[in-house]
Amino acid sequence: MGVSTTAEPPYRRIVEEIRGQIAAGELGPGDRLPSTRQIARRSRVALATATKALNALRQEGLVQAIPRVGTVVAVPEDEAAPSGPARPRTSTRPEQELTRERVVRTAIEIADSEGLDAVSMRAVAARLGAATMSMYRHVASKDELVLLMADAAFAEQGYAEPPPAGWRARIELAARTLWTLYRRHPWLAQLNPLTRPLPLPSLLLHGEWILAALDELGFEPAAALDLEVVLYSHIQGLAANLEREAHAQAATGLTDDEWVEQQGDALNAIARSGRYPTFAKLMATFAHDGYDLDLDKLFEIGLRMLLDGLAVLVEQRR
Template sequence: MVTAEPPYQRIVAELRRRITEGELRPGDRVPSTRQIAIRWGVATATATKALNTLRQEGLVRAEPRAGTVVAEPSPAAGPVPPTSAPAGELTRERIVRVAIEIADAEGLEALSMRGIAARLGAATMSTYRHVAGKDDLVLLMADAAFGELPPATDPALGWRERVEQAVRTLWTLHRRHPWLSQLNPLNRPLPLPGLLAHGEQILAALEGAGLDATATLDVEVLLYSYVQGLAANIEREAHEQAATGMSDDDWMRQQEPAMGAMAATGHYPAFARLMAGFTTDGYDLDLDRIFELGLRLLLDGFAQSRRPSS
C-alpha cells in the first residue's frame, strides 16, 4: 500500500527545487505562510510546517519585517539546525522569544501555538503548560518587547528633553516590533508593566510642565498614539507585502499611471503641482524623518499653548 505524501512535503519539495535551481536566489522572499496556504490550498499550520522544514534544512531564514527569505549557501554539508533549536527545556521564556521572532518576521497573523511548537520541536499541547493560549502569549510578548530598552530619562534635563527621550525610546521599540501597534487601543489600555514603565517616564517629565491631571494624561495619550499610529503603517506594509508579494515601490509604480491621469484632469491643481515637483527624484517616505518632524511640531505646539497670551 502506497502512503500519500504529506501536503507539507510537496510544498517543501517545490520550494526546495526553486531555490536549488536558482529561480529563488539568496535574499529573495519566499511565499509567506498566508500565501502558501492560499496557493496550495492547505491550512496555515501546514504552511508553517513547510517553512519550518526549509528553515531546518538551512535553505531559508526569517528576516524581521521582510518575512522568510532564501538563505545564503552554507559551506557546511547537510542541513543546519533551526534558528530556535529544540535543545533545552521548554519554558515560557523560550516560547515568548520564538513567538516574538515569528511576529517580527511575519506579523501577528502568522502566530499560532502549533507553529511555535513546531519551531521548538515540541508537541502543541506541551506549550499550554506554560502559556494559557494565544491571547495570553501576545500579552507576554508585548511586555517582553517593551522591556528590551531601559525607559530611564536623564532627570537633569528639562521636561521637553525628557519627554523626547522617552518618546524616541517608544518609537525605537515600535520600529523593532511593529506588531506592538496592533495592541493596546487607547480606550482599553492593557495593564502591561513593561509599557507602563515607559509611560512613567513621560508622566514624570510632564510633572515639570505645570499641568493638571487631565491635561497631563491627555498629552501622554497623544504622544503614545502618535508613535502607535506611525508604527501601524510599518505593520500594514509588512502585511500587504506578505499578502501580495509586492513592495511599496512596486505598488507605487503600478499606481503611477492612475495618479498621473488624476493629476492631468485639472480637478486637483495643488496635487498636480506637488507631483510635478517630484518628477526627478521622487518622494522618499521616510518614517523616521516624519517621526522627528511630528514630535517637534507636537511639542512646539504644546510649549506655545503654555505661554501666557499677550
C-alpha cells in the same frame, strides 16, 4: 493481497517543491520565499500546513527567518564568511527544557519575521521542535502569549537615572525610545487601542517617563493624560504603517515604490482634471524630483510640532 499506499502529507509536498527550487538554482541564497499565507493560498492548504513546511525547511538549514523581511534561502555554510554569524537553526531541545521565556521569545521572532497573524501555539511549538500541547504548560492561551510578547518587547529598552534636564529632553527621549521599539517590532502597533489600554507594566514604564515630566510642569491629571495620549498616538499611528506595508507587500508581492508606480496613470489623470490645482502642482514637481515618504523623518517632524505646541501651553500657564 493488495498493497496499501499512504499519501504524502501536504506539507512534505511543499517542502519537496521548495527544496527542488533551491537545488535547481531557481531560488538562491538571500532570495525571499513566499509568505505562509501566500504558500497556503497557492498550495490550497491550511496556514498551519504552510507554517509546518517552512519550519521543516528551517530545521534542515535551507532557509532562515529575517525580521521584517520574511523567510529567505540560507547561505550554505561553506559559502558563509568565516567572521559572519552562524546560520540559525531551529531548536530541537527536549520539551522538558521549555520555559515561558523561550516560548515568548520564539513567538516574538515569528511575529518580527512573518507578522502577528503567523503566531499561533502550533507555530511556536513547531519552531521549538515541541508538541503543541506542551505550550500550554507555560502559557494559557494565545491571548496571554500576545500580552507576554508585548510586555517583553516594550521591556527591551529602559531609561537611566537621573533623567535628562528639562521636560522637553525627557519627553523626547521617551518618544524616541518608543519609536525604536515599534520600529523593531511593528506588530506592537496592532495591540493597544487608545480606548482600550492594555495592562502592560513595560509599556507603562514609558508612559510614566512622559507623565512625570508633565506632572512636574504642573498640569492637572486629566490634562497630563490627554497630552501623553496625543504624544503616544503620534508614535503608534505612524508605526501602524510599518506593519500595514509588510502585509501589503506579502499580499501583492509589490514594494511600496512599485505599487505607487502602478498608480501613476490614475494619479496623473486626477491631476489633469483641473479640480485639484495644488495637487497637480505637487505631482508636476515630484515627476522631476521624486518624493520619498520617510516615516522616520515624519516621526521627527510630528514630534517637533507637538513639543513646540506643548512649549506654548507651558508658557501660557506661567
